[in-house]
Amino acid sequence: MKALGDMLIQREPFSEIVIGNTAIVRAMVESGVKVVTSYPGSPTPEIAEAINSIKKEERPFYFEFSTNEKVALEVAFGASINGYTSCVFFKSVGMNVVADSFVQLSMMELPGGMVIVIGDDPGANSSQNEQDNRHYARLSYTPILEPKDAQEVYEMFLKAVEYSKKLRSPVILRLTTHTAHFKQKVHFGSYVPSDLGLPIFNVKKNGPYIPIANNVPVMKRKALEKLSEWGKISEEFAHTSKNNSKRGVITAGLPYLSLLDVLGDNVEKVDILRLGMVYPLPRKAIIEFLKSHEEVKILEELDDFIEQYVKSIAYEEGINTKIIGKIDLDDWIGEYTPEKVKIVLKKVWPDLVYEPHKKVGNIRVIQRPPQLCPGCGHRPVFYVLSKILSKDDISVADIGCHTLGFLEPYEVGQVLLSMGHSTGTASGLSLFNKTRKVVAFLGDSTFFHAGLPGIINAVFNNHNFTLVVMENGTTAMTGHQDHPGRKIRIRNLLEAMGVKHIWEVDTYQIDKLEEVLKQALDTPEFNVVIAKHPCMLKFTRERRRKGIVKVPQMSVTNKCTLASVCITKFACPSFQRDLEGRIYVNKDLCIGDGSCIGVCPSGALEFEKFEKADNTESAGDLK
Template identity: 55%
Template sequence: MKDLGKILLDPSEQEEIMMGNYSLVRAMIESGTKVITSYPGSPTPEIATAIAAVKRHQNPFYFEFSTNEKVATEVAFGASINGHLSCVFFKSVGLNVAADTFAQLAYMELIGGMIIVLGDDPGLNSSQNEQDNRHLAQLAYIPVLEPGNSQEVYEMYKMATIISQKKHMPVILRLTTHVCHGKSLVKFNSYSYRYNNSDLTPKFNRNNGPYIPITSRVVPMKLRAFKNLEELSSSHLVTLDPLFTKLNIINKTKNINKRGIITAGLPYYSLLDVLSSDNNDVHSQNTPDILKLGLIYPLPKEEIANFLSTHKEVKILEELDGILEKEIKEVAFDKKIYDCNIIGKQDIDDYMGEYTPEKVYSILRKVWPDLFTTDKKYQRQNNNSNESVAKLERPPQLCPGCGHRAAFFAIKKALDEQDITVADIGCHTLGFLPPYHMGEVLLCMGASPAIASGLSLFNSTRKVVAFIGDSTFYHAGIPGIINSLFNHHPFLLIVMENGTTAMTGHQNHPGVGKNFNGDTERIPIRKILEGLTVPVQEIDTYNKEKLTELVRSELKIIENEKNENKQNSLRVIIAKHPCMLKLTKEKKSKADYTLKQVSIDQSQCTKIFSCISEFACPSFSYNQDQDQDQDRNDNKLTVNKDLCIGDGSCRSVCASKAILPPAKQ
């Protein structure tokens, strides 16, 4: 088995196929990054997978999963002002959590350097919105480098550290989902072990600052942020390091109509695909020149002005919002370039989704219909999409044996149709799907206690129940809980405790007793809540009947207190069961593991099918042991041998007791 950690650490020159999230870690090692922090969130958690692989051999840096993105940013900042090159990484919406800290970074003299790696998510693969974090970079006056594949991730991270260390300013490396996960050949340079002889003296000194942004003292700090940005011209960057000659790419063609495209990041590679004669019938005399930007904020105004003034038409091809577009139009206006037609976004669709080759193709067809010959492939695509065969959708769902399923099944029985349930971020969010419909409003990490507080105002008729996962509880749930105590908002909070950060790949959280680096004191949720004087009940979710009773009785107490006009607040049930995906994986890796599965006693089955219609474990389906063309009207319940893990949490769901105990099949 190839050892990723060894490959990343090996100081010699080498080539390897890997995703951007992995090649990034090689660049971290090469550049001597000393402190790295994060909170897990797609598309970035695999950066930590590579870090874990490196750590097995040698520890060139310190890494931690912090409790949230704001905290992670602060830890990295503290390390930087003490002289250590630091890096914080997280997903797109993580920057909202970190924003309060992030907004001051450019004001500070970051003597060690500091890189913020963002995993934006155009196309909404795993996020609650499609925000374009370039807006926040501009708000905070922090420069942004945008790579488009694994090789560029590796090179641009190193460029980012050079800028950051020379200028003592923060630099953003903005990745997007398919840059993080896209796999291609990366060529690593050789490097010397800088981290072995790096100076570890704590260097914080107030004279390096100022570090106190208060009132009028902020003015020189803000000026410094602006000055730093101003100095980042391409001609200046090349003097810092020859690596910067690779920052921007210009593709010159022989096009007769002086057309050009300005783009950046992954859309550039989509564009190359679309313009490749392999994929489309392109009129080669119409193929536009391309300017691909590496540093997308601040923009290289001279290069852009040159490009504009040597072209008659320039299309700005940028994913999500029209940020380059506005700035480039400003450059044209300021430089009095009036004879270049700048083509930006043309309709709302241009602002949405990932710029896949398909999308780029349709955008270019809108702009320059004569770029492609009559495209047979395009027509074929349309023909095929008219096909009338229905497609089966397959949304994600809770795993077989998931404790959340047992919880939702039980909790639903204690609620009335009109009651309101609030979701939070995590695996339990999937409870909104049928047949549970549990957790019907969602905003972001840790929002459910306070949303439930708002829902309980002027509300004496509809009970309010909020859900929150355990990692989310520590991340951002606590302030909302304290607020509901402080301001007396009565509702029932159910902590869906599965003992891990499951959705992002089972990272440890403060309740586990282990952090990234080893054992640590557990910080139990129950103890935190008791310290806050919140009434807490704890129950295993497989204990469904008791859980239903408990929800009923807790809601009754809340209702009674309301009726008595008592100043009451939230009550909490910790509905816990270990993540069965994690547990089963661990069990399977042991030599003595034998798979046991439930089976159906067909003579007992009365065909109520509550195991499917109410419980909906993916292991249950109809007629799977029969040949498909047989009569489907007489449904027969079957257990999917690929899926059942033999947890048995389904058995009490069957009123006819037709589900037999797990046994070796």
Template identity: 55%
Template sequence: MEKIGDMLIRKKPFQEMVMGNTAVVRAMVEAGTRVVTSYPGSPTPEIATAINSISKEKRPFYFEFSVNEKVATEVAFGAALNGNLSTVFFKSVGLNVALDSFVQLGLMNIPGGLVIIVGDDPGANSSQNEQDNRNIFRMSRIAVLEPASPREVYQYYLKAAKLAKQESIAVVLRLTTHVCHARETVSFGSFSGLISPHRVDFSTENGPYIPIAALALEMKRKSLAKMSRIMAFAGEQGLNTVIPGHKTRNLGVITQGLTCRSLQDVLQGGDAGPDILKLGMIYPMDTNDVVEFLKAHNQVLILEELDDIHEKEIKALAFDHGISVKLLGKNNDENFIGEYTPDKVLKVLKDVWPDFVKHHESSEQDLYSDSPVPVPPRPAQMCPGCGHRSAFHAVKKAVGDNDITVADIGCHTLGFLPPYEMGQVLLCMGASPGIASGLSLFNIQRKVVAFIGDSTFFHAGLPGIMNTLLNHHNITLIVMENGTTAMTGHQDHAGREISIESLLQGLGIKHIFSCDTYQQSTLIGHVKAAMAIEGLSVVIAKHPCMLKLTRAQRKKSGFVPRHVKIDDAMCSRSHDCVELFGCPSFVRHPDGSVGVNHDLCIGDGSCRQVCPEKAISIDS
């Protein structure tokens, strides 16, 4: 059976059912991309998985995980200045980290071309918010293409690469969660198999590249002059398309991306439907296409997820051109929230055109109604054997009820949930040392403890730690070290090469404690000792990610799964294993007895020391 990596570098054209995140990698190959960088984050990490499925010796481009999104953007930009087509990808809130560099890219002449893949997350499926990055793209004056399907992900990357190289600019390919993860049969083109050498052609004659006050405004003028050419590109490439409706010619909808797919799902099978203008290039908007569409209809609905960006622009456009069309948009707060899935789109249509959508009350549309069967809530869980669970169980015993705990981004964010309830405030990656420092000011009665993961430590945590040292803040920092970027799929981070403990010592931190999280009593003692110290103290709570470890073990020959068992005669039914330790492998039966779900249990034994009756043992 052919491996995914070999498929992605086939020389001849082929068809294959793939997810959007895989389709874009084949597009990178065909476009002649030479440098790709990233910091992992959902919904985009499968792009890296697909890249890593191609062996390094056969991979037609350089790829790296950088320490954060800002650095990843800068590396890709630098490579593109040398004349290499480059790409950087990250998640929605990753753009916040990259922003200081990102907002400058629209001013720059980038000879190799730069494609920036941003995985936006309407619905906050895997993010702390559902920010609409289209606002940032417009502020930065960077062209944006938005595909609606895996097929378009492939096609639009090729077009984005062409535009980026043609105009020597940065171009954003905006993906959303379900476009990243959807699967579709895609027809791919050919790949010559020839890999040109990496270029090293940087020249200041292509600049200027120093946006000081004397040059910045002229650089902006050049950037604005490119916009008309970029807008023309949308027309030349057919990025904006009109999908004819049926009979109801006076109604129209302007939409984009996955929202268009949802609209088509809702309208499928109906005997009437509005015309649809699907925008493929969402910034800059081709005003000619929009004006023509507005003139041809009596009523037009602007259907877009999250913010009313297109709605405001199109209303202004209609006013400027004196077009007497009724424009409909967001008319309640709920329309600014969540993904525009078919059920959401159907509700919007019923609200604006109630008579028109009456036929969608038929039984087939029950697919989009709320399920009559109640679904019990399923809280997020740390994996069986997770070292973070053991850490939180110990830390909870060391921290006082009145003390303050500060969370950070990672698997360990789940410590906020019962039964651990560790982490009372959270902003973004790497913010915990700074927030904790602020909470420690004028605070002599309540200890402040901050958590941070090892990947986040390198990503964005170090500045806050150094600030704590500089200003002599009084906090205890617990570094949750599991050796990988576990939350997004076990990607490498700088800890592979750099010892956290040595780095902290190099910063001059004197009070550093370290132990495996399975050593519960030792960890409790370390946390208590650290909290008693005035100033910055650090506890490194180590244990390898057990999901990654057990996956590796299962691949080895002779692997025999292990589980724990409970001695019913010894069990006092105190339920510490369920209520305080919280491993999902345990099952509390109606009669109060506790069982073990062998489908979940990995037999690591971390639970044994939490049982007051020592009723848990390894089932040999």
């Protein structure tokens, strides 16, 4: 079997079992995309993994991780107006970061075409909300395609590029968590390499590109004219199953597949209109569908986006079909998995819900709360702060692995809005605050992404709080992508911005870490602690790839007095209790990092002794 990278750039057609995120990369290759940009965020990181599986010198397009989503979008825009087909991808809330530039795109001529891949997240599997980015499409006059599975992810990307280049306009390909990770056998076409070609940027021919008062009416008219053309194209993506039923369902994307599961043998008792383009909607197909049914159910995840449009069309056309949208608040929340769709459909047409003869009994699944990895360098920071902060002090969280500090037993980080918000929010919390200490957190990736303006503001306006920059050398939460910290030292930037009080400390040095944090919290003006330690999940994975199979793990000696600090306060998941209440180290979890040694009040933790082999690292090597 070929390696993934070789397979993605092979010339001949082929079929392979892949996820939607991987299928997109083959579509990029086949469609002649020349520039791809991104800021990592779930559920889209595997797109980058697939791109990086292709050797850089053999990759048929340029790829970069940009500083943030807005910059990524602007790089892709610049390439497109220069005539190169481009693509940018990011997660759901990344749309908020790009919005300032994104809303202008539909008014611009994009000769190269531009596809914006969004990973929306119904169910908030890896996001702080269930944001429905279909609303951005309407706000910006931008068409949006929504595939149902991995095969359609590939096919719709090809169509998106084709029409985007034809209309010289941006188009959104909206994935959700399940379509991004949908795995199936996908049938791919052939790949014919193409030359880069000459840059064609021409303001007089393709402009204007300056949205000022005099130009905006002309530019907006052009955007609306293109939107009308997209409306005609949307009819191509409408698929109707006709069973001559009086009842019909209008749906799109993954909910369509869930609906098929729920209907089972009853699928022939209802007609289905499946939409491939959810903005603008295929007006003709919807009118025809409504006129031929007495009742129509709108089945869609999250907001009533399609429902509002369908009801509006019915009103304008004088159609009296009963249109059933969302029934109650539960219909607005969560992923439309088969289990969810079953509940939703039962509220309207319980007779259509297929009940298999053999029912599976209820299975009790014990909840497992998210937690920091064994050896995580963030853990000592939260452990120390949970000791030295009073119950009245204020701590402000940010986006990253370190958000988990909010959970027990640390309970550090009480407020969260978005990436980089912590410095601005902490500044507001510090005002008129004479008795309560304020501490905020930033990951090193977020520091570069969105943290700098808040820091500059804190220096400029003399706000009084402590900022802890959690530096682990990678964008850990989304799969260990690079960030500018590889080339730019955080301390140098802080000094250049005028921060007077800066400490750097390795978080495994717990006594020094506690001393530094106390000094910082007692400093009566803005200050920064750079809490450093490599991401140990990344570290151990890299060592395993090099054939290093074992490290000296921790053991609990007979000095243990069952104070349980390792479990109840430090909370490393490697420490567990046996049936008799004794504490032991789970060897499957322990990575032998030794960060726990300094927290045991009885000195009962030590490295186990074993004879070192050639492919074994010592504890010293780990550090």
